[in-house]
Amino acid sequence: MTALPLPAIHASHGGCWLRDAIGVTRGLGKGEAIMAAADTPLLMLNAPLVATRLGYPDLSGLDLLELYAFVHPARFVVPTPKGLATALGLAEPAGDDEVPALLQAAAAALLDTCESPDWPEREGAWSVLQSLVRMRWPWAGPLSARIAQPDRAERWLFSKLPEWEEAPERPQPAQVTLDEQAVLDRLAALTGDSAEQRPSQRAYAAETAHAFEPRRREAAPHVLLTQAGTGIGKTLGYLAPASVWAQQSGGTVWVSTFTKALQRQLRRESRRAWPMHRRDGSPPVVVRKGRENYLCLLNLEDALQGGFGGRAAILAQLVARWATYTQDGDMIGGDLPGWLGTLFRQRGITSLTDRRGECVYAGCPHYRKCFIERAARNSAQADLVIANHALVMVNAARGRDHAARPTRLIFDEGHHVFEAADSTFAAALTGAETIELKRWVLGPERGSKGRRRGLSARLADISSYDEQGAKAIAAAAHAAEALPSDGWLQRLSENVPVGPLEELFAGVRATVYARDESGGQEAGYGLETEAAQLEGPFIEQAQAAEAALAELRQPLMRLGLRLEALLEEPPDWLDGPGRARIEGARHSLAWRIDLLSAWEALLHRLGGPADPEFVDWLAVERGDAREFDIGLHRRWLDPMKPFARTVLEPSHGVMLTSATLKDGHGASGDDWNAAIARSGTPHIGIAPRLSAFESPFDYGAQAEVLIVTDVPKGDIPALAAAYGRLIEATGGGVLGLFTAIRRLRAVYGRIADRLARGGLPLFAQHVDPIDTGTLVDIFRDDPRASLLGTDALRDGVDVPGHSLRLVVMEQVPWPKPSILHRARRLAGGGSAHDDRIIRARLAQAFGRLIRSREDHGHFVVLSSAFPSRLLSAFPPGTPVRRLTLDEALQRVASGVSPAPVTTDTSSSNPA
Numbered sequence: 001m002t003a004l005p006l007p008a009i010h011a012s013h014g015g016c017w018l019r020d021a022i023g024v025t026r027g028l029g030k031g032e033a034i035m036a037a038a039d040t041p042l043l044m045l046n047a048p049l050v051a052t053r054l055g056y057p058d059l060s061g062l063d064l065l066e067l068y069a070f071v072h073p074a075r076f077v078v079p080t081p082k083g084l085a086t087a088l089g090l091a092e093p094a095g096d097d098e099v100p101a102l103l104q105a106a107a108a109a110l111l112d113t114c115e116s117p118d119w120p121e122r123e124g125a126w127s128v129l130q131s132l133v134r135m136r137w138p139w140a141g142p143l144s145a146r147i148a149q150p151d152r153a154e155r156w157l158f159s160k161l162p163e164w165e166e167a168p169e170r171p172q173p174a175q176v177t178l179d180e181q182a183v184l185d186r187l188a189a190l191t192g193d194s195a196e197q198r199p200s201q202r203a204y205a206a207e208t209a210h211a212f213e214p215r216r217r218e219a220a221p222h223v224l225l226t227q228a229g230t231g232i233g234k235t236l237g238y239l240a241p242a243s244v245w246a247q248q249s250g251g252t253v254w255v256s257t258f259t260k261a262l263q264r265q266l267r268r269e270s271r272r273a274w275p276m277h278r279r280d281g282s283p284p285v286v287v288r289k290g291r292e293n294y295l296c297l298l299n300l301e302d303a304l305q306g307g308f309g310g311r312a313a314i315l316a317q318l319v320a321r322w323a324t325y326t327q328d329g330d331m332i333g334g335d336l337p338g339w340l341g342t343l344f345r346q347r348g349i350t351s352l353t354d355r356r357g358e359c360v361y362a363g364c365p366h367y368r369k370c371f372i373e374r375a376a377r378n379s380a381q382a383d384l385v386i387a388n389h390a391l392v393m394v395n396a397a398r399g400r401d402h403a404a405r406p407t408r409l410i411f412d413e414g415h416h417v418f419e420a421a422d423s424t425f426a427a428a429l430t431g432a433e434t435i436e437l438k439r440w441v442l443g444p445e446r447g448s449k450g451r452r453r454g455l456s457a458r459l460a461d462i463s464s465y466d467e468q469g470a471k472a473i474a475a476a477a478h479a480a481e482a483l484p485s486d487g488w489l490q491r492l493s494e495n496v497p498v499g500p501l502e503e504l505f506a507g508v509r510a511t512v513y514a515r516d517e518s519g520g521q522e523a524g525y526g527l528e529t530e531a532a533q534l535e536g537p538f539i540e541q542a543q544a545a546e547a548a549l550a551e552l553r554q555p556l557m558r559l560g561l562r563l564e565a566l567l568e569e570p571p572d573w574l575d576g577p578g579r580a581r582i583e584g585a586r587h588s589l590a591w592r593i594d595l596l597s598a599w600e601a602l603l604h605r606l607g608g609p610a611d612p613e614f615v616d617w618l619a620v621e622r623g624d625a626r627e628f629d630i631g632l633h634r635r636w637l638d639p640m641k642p643f644a645r646t647v648l649e650p651s652h653g654v655m656l657t658s659a660t661l662k663d664g665h666g667a668s669g670d671d672w673n674a675a676i677a678r679s680g681t682p683h684i685g686i687a688p689r690l691s692a693f694e695s696p697f698d699y700g701a702q703a704e705v706l707i708v709t710d711v712p713k714g715d716i717p718a719l720a721a722a723y724g725r726l727i728e729a730t731g732g733g734v735l736g737l738f739t740a741i742r743r744l745r746a747v748y749g750r751i752a753d754r755l756a757r758g759g760l761p762l763f764a765q766h767v768d769p770i771d772t773g774t775l776v777d778i779f780r781d782d783p784r785a786s787l788l789g790t791d792a793l794r795d796g797v798d799v800p801g802h803s804l805r806l807v808v809m810e811q812v813p814w815p816k817p818s819i820l821h822r823a824r825r826l827a828g829g830g831s832a833h834d835d836r837i838i839r840a841r842l843a844q845a846f847g848r849l850i851r852s853r854e855d856h857g858h859f860v861v862l863s864s865a866f867p868s869r870l871l872s873a874f875p876p877g878t879p880v881r882r883l884t885l886d887e888a889l890q891r892v893a894s895g896v897s898p899a900p901v902t903t904d905t906s907s908s909n910p911a
């Protein structure tokens with residue numbers, strides 16, 4: 001293999017390097033680099049990132065990542081020079097200046113692969129390439145010279161994918177009581193003979209078995225709240241009883257997670273308990289996500305046949321390559337590289353999924369190959385379904401198939417159940433939501449490409465052959481005209497709204513700007529005000545909007561009834577696919593009718609007394625001072641109330657487990673009060689079974705909490721300097737957590753270049769054009785890298801080992817003083833409520849640091865006033881010191897060394 005004779009460019013915060021076609025590398029300035037890229041197509045890695053580094057958004061070239069996605073679809077690669085080198089078996093570049101040579105070698109290696117007879121992803125490549133040639137994809141030329149036309153015509157993707165099989169319904173599970181010894185034996189088998197004996201893991205597994213006991217009373221599930229400190233080995237701890245129960249009862253256990261990282265871990269660990277396939281070929285373990293995560297083949301076909309233009313059309317071809325090789329068609333967090341969306345446009349990815357519920361079910365030509373339908377069928381037959389909190393709740397609240405609802409449920413990352421319930425059971429009547437509904441009824445507005453069509457096209461047979469149905473569809477279409485249309489935000493900003501809903505949103509906007517006192521106006525953040533003391537004209541606008549929504553709901557209800565009647569007494573013209581189409585439409589109709597009812601209820605209450613169950617407010621959502629949505633919001637004061645009714649009550653056994661379920665690590669029974677309240681059990685009169693298992697880690701020897709007292713609050717230069725020095729002191733491996741994006745960006749902007757020049761790459765959420773999952777992959781892969789981010793990184797990061805050795809929090813993570821927070825604070829005991837939130841956040845952030853017995857590290861909070869009452873957030877025995885930044889730098893630089901804590905300013909967390 002030789003390097004490809006094409007010039008290559010690399011740009012980092014440390015500078016730019018260009019290597020020409022004959023192999024000479026030189027450093028150059030940004031201006032010259034931009035000129036060079038405009039002159040001739042250059043090899044580069046991750047064009048959007050290079051464009052950001054050069055400050056030139058229109059940059060294009062021969063992106064190695066696009067080539068990789070074509071040659072190795074559905075294969076993982078960390079999108080950095082080091083990651084690419086590892087994936088292709090090439091030598092890692094020693095410094096930035098060696099990267100262009102690596103890019104040339106990598107391009108050659110990938111192109112050579114296409115000529116190899118052993119290329120595993122050859123099938124389909126030639127056909128897709130022919131389309132890419134027509135689209136003038138920059139790589140089409142070099143690839144055409146390497147990929148030979150196959151002897152036999154390749155099968156088109158849609159005929160190649162396997163069909164799912166219909167299977168008989170499973171009988172209800174047998175009632176069994178698990179034998180403790182059987183559970184412990186299974187645990188021993190799963191952990192392996194050589195694994196060290198962990199008494200707490202055994203106790204945890206035995207405790208979990210209680211969730212599977214036969215239920216004694218209707219609507220009274222066994223509920224377990226089980227805290228398991230990091231390192232207990234809780235995944236195998238609950239998979240052991242779950243697998244024994246599934247085997248003995250013939251039933252399905254659902255494990256629900258909040259983060260994708262845990263979902264991946266579960267998929268891996270479940271292999272120890274179950275094979276990939278049963279004897280009949282069906283999978284015993286299925287990962288199940290919301291339908292908006294999966295590729296919709298009908299949307300892809302549409303995109304391939306002209307629905308997408310320009311760069312999006314190239315993306316569709318690369319997705320078609322991936323669709324042949326994907327494990328399960330999951331586009332968001334599955335085996336489609338997370339970075340593919342940012343190379344093109346994330347919107348391109350989402351419009352290939354079934355985000356708006358436009359599926360035509362059996363009326364779709366790809367129904368029997370559909371990834372979503374396959375996942376749904378597989379999960380009905382599975383022993384273990386790995387899902388996420390949102391899906392479990394949405395399924396319970398509006399699932400199509402009641403029989404397939406989970407009855408034995410384990411919520412891992414159980415501390416997030418409240419948050420997931422909060423968004424699942426929320427109502428938002430906003431411009432963006434109403435425009436979605438309008439498109440669902442009418443189809444997209446003029447000028448849009450593609451197959452997306454409205455209700456009347458999706459139910460074409462009803463429109464043509466059934467008079468009552470046709471009338472209802474026409475009435476719904478007429479009523480939907482009252483909803484906002486394209487350009488509504490612009491009209492609102494010019495105060496020329498059209499129609500009752502736009503008028504309402506104009507009223508919301510005017511009220512919010514008049515009343516907001518959050519200080520967000522200058523900062524460019526979102527604005528909000530409570531839905532109280534509203535003026536007469538606004539109430540009139542709300543009434544007019546409510547009437548318009550009712551006008552739409554009524555024909556939709558008539559249509560729903562008509563569809564039911566047609567299914568009961570099918571007319572001659574209704575064939576099998578037509579029937580299935582009606583079944584699907586009925587479900588999505590019911591969902592829209594519920595949505596409209598919730599919106600009407602929200603508007604209806606505006607003129608009258610407040611409902612104490614709910615918190616309502618008006619909001620203008622903004623990012624970087626740009627408005628992107630406007631409307632009214634409603635949340636349950638306690639979202640665990642609907643959760644208890646829809647999820648807990650129908651279940652037989654539910655466990656909520658997490659390393660941070662209780663409030664702090666105190667010995668008092670009070671620690672459980674908040675966890676019990678947040679489990680929803682009081683709403684259905686159940687006392688949950690409580691247990692806690694302490695982490696086996698020696699926090700006193702492995703970690704140290706440093707509270708830095710001399711970085712003044714609000715002083716951005718001082719904050720940035722502190723971050724920069726801490727990163728230099730550890731030589732990277734820092735996870736920096738922020739509570740405000742603005743401060744994150746300011747700090748990043750001040751230190752990234754300097755650190756890069758010292759060989760310490762810095763990445764940041766909300767700055768780098770890279771999705772969060774990929775940022776964490778990059779961070780994990782490079783021990784000299786550091787990563788800055790906000791909430792999602794606080795507990796979505798699982799980086800054991802040397803790559804993460806210091807967590808820095810910019811300040812005490814106070815909750816955002818929103819209207820919703822104010823209401824819950826009032827109901828939840830005032831400052832005690834805030835303290836619980838902060839302790840939970842600190843505990844989650846601290847939990848990132850020590851992931852295994854070998855991990856060591858520091859946890860730094862830059863806060864001059866850190867209240868002692870928050871210290872119980874940290875595990876017992878963790879040394880805590882209050883010190884200056886200089887002292888902290890010394891400790892961080894020398895690593896964690898357990899020493900007796902003697903000074904006045906220091907303490908060991910006694911709890």
Ligand code: SF4
Nearest residue numbers: 296297298359364370
């Ligand atoms: S069945 Fe529905 S989701 Fe599946 S490919 Fe067809 S339209 Fe898309």
